[in-house]
Amino acid sequence: MNIGIVGYPTYGGSGVVATELGMYLAKAGHVVHFISYSQPVRLDILEPNIYYHEVNVHDYPLFEYQPYELALSSKMVAVALKYNLDVVHVHYAIPHAYAAYMARQILADKGFNLPVVTTLHGTDITLVGRNPSYREAVNFSINHSNVVTSVSESLKKDTLAFFDVNNEIDVIPNFIDLKLFTDREPCRQTFSKDGEKIITHISNFRKVKRIHDVVDVFALVNQKLPSVLLMLGDGPEKERAREQAQDLGIADRVKFLGKTSEIERILCISDLFLLPSETESFGLAALEAMAARVPVISSNTGGLEEVNIDGKTGYTAKVGDIATMSTAALEILSDPQKHQAFKAEAYAQAQRFDIEEIVPQYLRIYEKAIAKSRA
Ligand code: GMT
Numbered sequence: 499m500n501i502g503i504v505g506y507p508t509y510g511g512s513g514v515v516a517t518e519l520g521m522y523l524a525k526a527g528h529v530v531h532f533i534s535y536s537q538p539v540r541l542d543i544l545e546p547n548i549y550y551h552e553v554n555v556h557d558y559p560l561f562e563y564q565p566y567e568l569a570l571s572s573k574m575v576a577v578a579l580k581y582n583l584d585v586v587h588v589h590y591a592i593p594h595a596y597a598a599y600m601a602r603q604i605l606a607d608k609g610f611n612l613p614v615v616t617t618l619h620g621t622d623i624t625l626v627g628r629n630p631s632y633r634e635a636v637n638f639s640i641n642h643s644n645v646v647t648s649v650s651e652s653l654k655k656d657t658l659a660f661f662d663v664n665n666e667i668d669v670i671p672n673f674i675d676l677k678l679f680t681d682r683e684p685c686r687q688t689f690s691k692d693g694e695k696i697i698t699h700i701s702n703f704r705k706v707k708r709i710h711d712v713v714d715v716f717a718l719v720n721q722k723l724p725s726v727l728l729m730l731g732d733g734p735e736k737e738r739a740r741e742q743a744q745d746l747g748i749a750d751r752v753k754f755l756g757k758t759s760e761i762e763r764i765l766c767i768s769d770l771f772l773l774p775s776e777t778e779s780f781g782l783a784a785l786e787a788m789a790a791r792v793p794v795i796s797s798n799t800g801g802l803e804e805v806n807i808d809g810k811t812g813y814t815a816k817v818g819d820i821a822t823m824s825t826a827a828l829e830i831l832s833d834p835q836k837h838q839a840f841k842a843e844a845y846a847q848a849q850r851f852d853i854e855e856i857v858p859q860y861l862r863i864y865e866k867a868i869a870k871s872r873a
Contacts, residue, residue, distance in 0.1 A: 499528045499864060502577055502586035504570070504594045507538040509731070509757050511702070511782060512619035515649070515672055516589040517541050522675075522857050524548045531577050533586075535566065551577050567597040574601035578612045585864045587615040588643075591622040592632055595639035613871035615863055616643035617670070620779030623648075623657050624800070625706065637661045644867040647860075650801030653779040668863060671804070672780050673856035674848055678762050679789045686767040689753065695725040695831050698768040698792070700761065700783045701775075703733025708797075710735075711774035711820050713742045713752065715795070718824035720751055723831055727752045728764060765790035769837070770827055776817055778802050788848040793830050793840035795823050805851075811844040 501523060505516030517538040520530040524547035531549045532541060543550050553573045555564040574586060574597065586601070588594035595616040605612045616639065621627075627636040640646055640663055647670045648654040654667045690696050697716055701707040716727040729739065729752060736754060743752040758764070765771070771787035773796040778784075780801040784794045788805075794812035796802045797819075808814040813826035830840050 499523075499584045499861075500531070500581055501528055501864065502531045502533055502574060502583045503589070504533045504574070504586060504598065505538065505589035507534045507536045507541075509539050509702070512590045512617075512622075513538055514540060514782065515617075515619070516587075518673070518675065518853070519587075519857060519860060521545060521548065522853055523861075526857075529581070531581055531583065533570070533573055533577060549581070567593040567600070570594070570597040571600040571604065574598060574612075575604050578605055579608070579610060583612060585613045585615060585867055587617065587860070587864070589617045590619050591616060591636050591639055592626055593635075595643055596635050599639055599642050611871055613644045613864075613867035614642075615645045615647065615860075615867045616640065618646065618648040618653055618657060618667075618779075620649070620653060620777075620800070621706070623653060623660060624777050624779065628660050633661070637663075641665050644870045645863050647863060649780040650804050652801040652804060656779075656800075670859045670863065671851055671856060672782050672785060673851050673853045674785050674789045675853045676789050676848060679766060679786075679791075685763060689726055689728060689767070692724070695719075695723055695769045696728060696767055697725055697770045697772060697827070698728045698730065698764060698787070699772045700730040700765075700786070701733070701773075702731055703735040703739070705735060706776045706778075707733075707735070708774045708776055708818070709739045710742055711818060711823070712772050713739050713746065713748075714820045715772055715774065715823045715827060716752070717746045717748055718820065719827045719831070720748055722828055725751065725831075728768070729754045730756070730758055730761060730764060732757050761786065762790065765792055768792045770795060770831060771812075772823070772827075773797070773802070773806075774815075774817070774820070774823060775799060775802070781805050785848060785851055788844040791841040791845045793837070793844050795827050795830075805847070807843070807847060810840070811847045812840060 503520045506513040517540045524530045598614040778800045794806045797817045798814035815822035
């Protein structure tokens with residue numbers, strides 16, 4: 499198949515899912531055309547069957563805001579015609595689904611049929627999409643995609659609750675390539691001396707991640723158990739977290755490692771993962787931790803309970819309940835046998851989201867979109 503994939507090129511979330519999906523499809527022999535405003539961070543363009551098309555937005559003094567959707571639609575049209583795309587798969591509704599709808603209309607005018615698959619990822623529905631400035635356009639794009647998928651049952655429920663949806667929504671959960679999490683050389687000594695426990699958090703450090711809860715939970719654990727907190731990623735709340743660690747007197751225990759390409763390696767030496775988010779449609783970072791056999795302490799919001807099974811792969815607690823989260827963390831970390839059992843369950847759960855199992859579901863979705871677009 500000739501497949502167009504549109505997504506954000508950034509580190510984390512929907513962009514990673516889009517990139518990993520495309521690269522897997524390319525390995526399977528499909529020809530994949532990535533369309534974005536810059537090259538996706540995890541994209542290996544040296545691999546066969548992968549093309550990258552950059553969307554260029556022209557600057558003009560009249561524009562206070564550059565019309566990115568217009569440029570994106572035009573690029574989709576050009577790529578579809580030149581490479582005879584069978585389907586375009588857009589990740590994150592805003593503005594990709596809307597731009598894809600326009601591209602499909604323009605192409606129809608030229609006698610070319612381009613089926614559109616939209617995957618909803620989370621904040622495009624739960625935070626940004628609900629905003630009155632975007633709601634109507636997001637609603638329209640959902641209803642006019644040939645097929646819509648969401649990454650969890652919880653996100654599907656939220657979408658049906660927040661919008662007037664008259665389109666079917668298929669749930670296809672996020673996936674993980676388990677092979678990436680094996681045979682990593684140990685680097686524990688770099689971060690932990692004398693058997694200190696390693697607790698890890700990965701995110702884009704936005705408010706929704708409740709970074710202050712990560713630091714508070716860690717501080718409570720650290721009072722009872724020698725430990726270090728590794729903070730991976732970057733974003734607006736990072737400096738505040740650094741100050742918080744200083745105020746709590748644990749600055750030397752909290753290491754900010756920034757955006758690193760060594761996520762799998764660091765997870766493989768971690769003992770526990772924290773994800774206390776305000777909302778999370780899925781929680782891909784929690785799944786990555788589980789693939790590295792790391793139990794997770796998370797909030798019980800959104801799709802997190804579909805990923806982190808309370809009392810099995812880790813524990814879940816109400817948003818902001820740092821007392822329960824720290825008690826749960828200590829329970830797991832201070833009992834080696836229990837820790838081993840949680841690690842095994844975490845890995846077993848990750849296996850259910852193996853890329854080999856999930857990606858074929860997207861291929862069936864593409865077939866469905868093609869059939870629906872011809873009906
Ligand atoms: O918040 C993030 O981590 C980034 C965001 C994105 O859109 O890239 O992530 C969303 O999509 C991920 C991939 O499907 C999900 O795992 C995250 O749970 C979701 N984030 C939220 O819902 C807050």
